[in-house]
Amino acid sequence: xxxxxxxxxxxxxxxxxxxxxxxxxxxxxxxxxxxxxxxxxxxxxxxxxxxxxxxxxxxxxxxxxxxxxxxxxxxxxxxxxxxxxxxxxxxxxxxxxxxxxxxxxxxxxxxxxxxxxxxxxxxxxxxxxxxxxxxxxxxxxxxxxxxxxxxxxxxxxxxxxxxxxxxxxxxxxxxxxxxxxxxxxxxxxxxxxxxxxxxxxxxxxxxxxxxxxxxxxxxxxxxxxxxxxxxxxxxxxxxxxxxxxxxxxxxxxxxxxxxxxxxxxxxxxxxxxxxxxxxxxxxxxxxxxxxxxxxxxxxxxxxxxxxxxxxxxxxxxxxxxxxxxxxxxxxxxxxxxxxxxxxxxxxxxxxxxxxxxxxxxxxxxxxxxxxxxxxxxxxxxxxxxxxxxxxxxxxxxxxxxxxxxxxxxxxxxxxxxxxxxxxxxxxxxxxxxxxxxxxxxxxxxxxxxxxxxxxxxxxxxxxxxxxxxxxxxxxxxxxxxxxxxxxxxxxxxxxxxxxxxxxxxxxxxxxxxxxxxxxxxxxxxxxxxxxxxxxxxxxxxxxxxxxxxxxxxxxxxxxxxxxxxxxxxxxxxxxxxxxxxxxxxxxxxxxxxxxxxxxxxxxxxxxxxxxxxxxxxxxxxxxxxxxxxxxxxxxxxxxxxxxxxxxxxxxxxxxxxxxxxxxxxxxxxxxxxxxxxxxxxxxxxxxxxxxxxxxxxxxxxxxxxxxxxxxxxxxxxxxxxxxxxxxxxxxxxxxxxxxxxxxxxxxxxxxxxxxxxxxxxxxxxxxxxxxxxxxxxxxxxxxxxxxxxxxxxxxxxxxxxxxxxxxxxxxxxxxxxxxxxxxxxxxxxxxxxxxxxxxxxxxxxxxxxxxxxxxxxxxxxxxxxxxxxxxxxxxxxxxxxxxxxxxxxxxx
Ligand code: PEP
Ligand code: MG
Numbered sequence: 001x002x003x004x005x006x007x008x009x010x011x012x013x014x015x016x017x018x019x020x021x022x023x024x025x026x027x028x029x030x031x032x033x034x035x036x037x038x039x040x041x042x043x044x045x046x047x048x049x050x051x052x053x054x055x056x057x058x059x060x061x062x063x064x065x066x067x068x069x070x071x072x073x074x075x076x077x078x079x080x081x082x083x084x085x086x087x088x089x090x091x092x093x094x095x096x097x098x099x100x101x102x103x104x105x106x107x108x109x110x111x112x113x114x115x116x117x118x119x120x121x122x123x124x125x126x127x128x129x130x131x132x133x134x135x136x137x138x139x140x141x142x143x144x145x146x147x148x149x150x151x152x153x154x155x156x157x158x159x160x161x162x163x164x165x166x167x168x169x170x171x172x173x174x175x176x177x178x179x180x181x182x183x184x185x186x187x188x189x190x191x192x193x194x195x196x197x198x199x200x201x202x203x204x205x206x207x208x209x210x211x212x213x214x215x216x217x218x219x220x221x222x223x224x225x226x227x228x229x230x231x232x233x234x235x236x237x238x239x240x241x242x243x244x245x246x247x248x249x250x251x252x253x254x255x256x257x258x259x260x261x262x263x264x265x266x267x268x269x270x271x272x273x274x275x276x277x278x279x280x281x282x283x284x285x286x287x288x289x290x291x292x293x294x295x296x297x298x299x300x301x302x303x304x305x306x307x308x309x310x311x312x313x314x315x316x317x318x319x320x321x322x323x324x325x326x327x328x329x330x331x332x333x334x335x336x337x338x339x340x341x342x343x344x345x346x347x348x349x350x351x352x353x354x355x356x357x358x359x360x361x362x363x364x365x366x367x368x369x370x371x372x373x374x375x376x377x378x379x380x381x382x383x384x385x386x387x388x389x390x391x392x393x394x395x396x397x398x399x400x401x402x403x404x405x406x407x408x409x410x411x412x413x414x415x416x417x418x419x420x421x422x423x424x425x426x427x428x429x430x431x432x433x434x435x436x437x438x439x440x441x442x443x444x445x446x447x448x449x450x451x452x453x454x455x456x457x458x459x460x461x462x463x464x465x466x467x468x469x470x471x472x473x474x475x476x477x478x479x480x481x482x483x484x485x486x487x488x489x490x491x492x493x494x495x496x497x498x499x500x501x502x503x504x505x506x507x508x509x510x511x512x513x514x515x516x517x518x519x520x521x522x523x524x525x526x527x528x529x530x531x532x533x534x535x536x537x538x539x540x541x542x543x544x545x546x547x548x549x550x551x552x553x554x555x556x557x558x559x560x561x562x563x564x565x566x567x568x569x570x571x572x573x574x575x576x577x578x579x580x581x582x583x584x585x586x587x588x589x590x591x592x593x594x595x596x597x598x599x600x601x602x603x604x605x606x607x608x609x610x611x612x613x614x615x616x617x618x619x620x621x622x623x624x625x626x627x628x629x630x631x632x633x634x635x636x637x638x639x640x641x642x643x644x645x646x647x648x649x650x651x652x653x654x655x656x657x658x659x660x661x662x663x664x665x666x667x668x669x670x671x672x673x674x675x676x677x678x679x680x681x682x683x684x685x686x687x688x689x690x691x692x693x694x695x696x697x698x699x700x701x702x703x704x705x706x707x708x709x710x711x712x713x714x715x716x717x718x719x720x721x722x723x724x725x726x727x728x729x730x731x732x733x734x735x736x737x738x739x740x741x742x743x744x745x746x747x748x749x750x751x752x753x754x755x756x757x758x759x760x761x762x763x764x765x766x767x768x769x770x771x772x773x774x775x776x777x778x779x780x781x782x783x784x785x786x787x788x789x790x791x792x793x794x795x796x797x798x799x800x801x802x803x804x805x806x807x808x809x810x811x812x813x814x815x816x817x818x819x820x821x822x823x824x825x826x827x828x829x830x831x832x833x834x835x836x837x838x839x840x841x842x843x844x845x846x847x848x849x850x851x852x853x854x855x856x857x858x859x860x861x862x863x864x865x866x867x868x869x870x871x872x873x874x875x876x877x878x879x880x881x882x883x884x885x886x887x888x889x890x891x892x
Contacts, residue, residue, distance in 0.1 A: 421448020569863020
């Protein structure tokens with residue numbers, strides 16, 4: 001080690017910034033009056049503060065770490081002396097305005113080594129790496145060698161030189177990372193490399209070292225890459241950085257010395273579990289990095305433990321950890337050192353955790369009386385729980401992304417690629433999991449979707465057929481993956497980077513993120529455990545808007561019950577007609593030339609529909625069930641290819657040419673705006689008559705066995721009052737007929753789907769003719785924007801990226817436009833019919849942001865896909881609790 005190095009190092013900088021010429025500092029001696037003296041010395045700069053119990057310190061000005069350290073100090077934990085630099089101070093440092101280094105250094109013992117750590121407002125926003133052992137120089141090395149030995153002193157110095165060279169002087173990291181020697185040899189190599197690369201000796205003056213460390217950390221935070229990174233994690237553009245400078249309690253020295261990390265929970269499950277490691281003669285997070293050498297904390301059959309080695313220190317640590325959990329009201333990860341047997345707490349950060357663990361931690365905290373039940377509810381992000389309802393790609397799994405689309409239905413699914421519904425069914429029959437890959441899906445794909453474990457489409461958005469059905473079935477689904485190449489006829493799928501996948505190749509869909517992955521990455525199971533049920537119970541007690549489910553099938557209804565939906569808000573009946581045994585009478589009905597022929601076909605369908613509804617009523621056990629009468633464009637029921645036309649011709653005993661002509665005559669240029677919904681009910685009224693009869697007969701059948709059923713019948717695509725009057729008259733007649741035939745009474749509620757702009761605008765005159773109005777915001781969004789639900793996926797991501805739309809309006813309700821129509825409709829309906837029930841049944845009903853809007857306009861309930869029900873229950877609870885002043889606590 002060259003003696004000349006001592007005192008050197010205040011050389012020029014290459015970045016044009018002024019160098020730190022502060023001179024060697026005389027540190028003040030530690031004493032009982034030290035705190036007061038330090039506070040006085042720092043008092044001229046209110047942005048540099050010694051952390052004491054009463055120092056003015058807040059997360060929004062000094063960052064979460066500084067605030068947390070103060071809380072540890074208030075708990076009288078053995079935290080080494082720490083000084084906090086505010087966001088303003090750090091911002092000034094970044095622009096070259098340096099604080100008084102002498103004043104800062106005089107806060108600490110003269111021969112102390114220091115470390116600097118970042119302190120951003122939210123720890124998740126990250127920050128530059130901590131730098132340890134500031135103050136190490138040749139002289140200190142010599143002095144420490146006497147105390148702790150050459151090798152140990154060299155290790156401290158080497159760690160500092162490496163960190164300084166890479167993060168502060170910004171020298172080539174490889175040069176320093178690749179130093180294989182340890183101890184004195186490693187130190188000489190590092191100092192030599194530094195001098196060669198930096199063209200100046202390693203700085204020896206602690207004031208210069210500290211000054212450069214502070215400046216480099218301040219400037220790193222303001223760099224573009226760091227800014228973009230933290231913005232991606234939700235940080236505002238002007239997020240500030242604080243820094244904490246702490247005297248080091250060295251984990252290297254005589255007696256039992258070492259460092260470690262500890263927390264009290266399992267980060268995957270949230271169950272209590274003392275976790276962490278300890279390593280003698282180490283510092284920082286060495287104990288975690290060198291697991292083969294480190295000790296378990298608690299006595300453990302796998303190897304030696306801190307509990308055996310230093311039982312008193314261990315007991316002390318556990319006591320501190322429990323105190324922190326109780327008083328900081330959070331599961332904390334503690335960084336500690338032991339020096340000569342005494343414990344020092346260096347830092348505490350909120351334990352990172354999976355969504356499942358977050359939920360259990362919140363519940364346990366409330367059960368232990370540390371936080372209230374309401375606060376536990378507020379601690380869980382509604383969106384995060386949708387992860388718990390489905391199997392997920394494991395957070396640490398290897399992911400090879402081959403494409404991306406819209407994350408339309410959450411969860412992970414792995415299977416072999418198939419390109420048609422028939423292949424999907426064949427695959428399911430063989431017991432092989434498959435992913436159905438289609439350009440887009442249509443009602444004819446329903447059976448294939450039931451057979452598949454996941455669905456991937458090239459086209460479509462959040463409310464396209466595949467997305468709506470996928471969510472209903474709880475089937476992971478990625479739609480609108482337009483940058484992949486779907487060669488359905490060639491039976492190939494080409495990834496975004498040109499990788500070709502064929503039928504039978506295994507892929508995985510991550511419907512939570514929208515990624516399409518190669519092969520079968522590791523997954524984790526859904527977690528509807530006791531903690532989940534407990535938290536949802538607390539959420540239900542807090543919310544003040546009802547949550548129903550959109551459910552079409554018994555399976556959906558069972559899922560809705562499992563997730564405690566308060567009824568069915570939308571049962572789409574058209575999906576009930578795609579089964580093989582039903583599609584033919586349905587087609588016969590469409591092709592019927594006379595009312596008699598039509599009645600004959602409908603008579604075949606009636607018992608099937610009655611059985612469908614009876615089953616739903618039974619499952620829902622008296623909870624409300626809202627059945628929407630037939631909605632889809634008729635042509636969806638017609639065959640699309642030659643084979644289908646031939647089959648139909650056979651069934652109808654007609655020539656293929658006749659059938660083809662009839663199919664062509666039913667084709668529409670714009671089926672979504674054609675003969676749909678109530679228009680069909682008015683022009684071909686027998687269909688609605690049959691459905692109403694099936695509903696009423698099922699009502700009587702189900703009421704005989706269980707709780708009385710009051711069915712709700714909903715008319716789709718209404719745009720004029722007269723439509724409601726006409727249909728209501730017929731349905732009333734059917735009800736009267738069924739009552740007379742069965743000799744039993746029942747009531748029903750009639751409602752209108754407000755899903756055309758005109759229905760919203762004329763809600764005042766429609767409302768008196770019905771008992772409820774449900775806003776169908778899928779169609780309403782489509783018609784308000786003039787934007788096709790099925791085609792919007794092609795350009796939606798460009799539109800959102802370029803800021804034309806702030807969000808996909810099919811996903812998050814457009815409060816400004818569509819919302820104004822909804823609010824107008826709600827207001828006008830209530831003006832003429834105050835007791836009318838208002839709700840939403842479009843996909844937005846499950847969206848946390850949209851639920852707040854629905855509640856504000858006075859809706860009685862929202863209805864969404866069964867798998868979104870828990871998210872909606874929790875989101876509704878958050879909204880109600882926030883209004884009563886319960887806030888989500890700031891992150892530690
Ligand atoms: C709607 O339009 O919002 C709705 C719920 O109906 P569908 O999605 O079936 O058109
Ligand atoms: Mg609709």
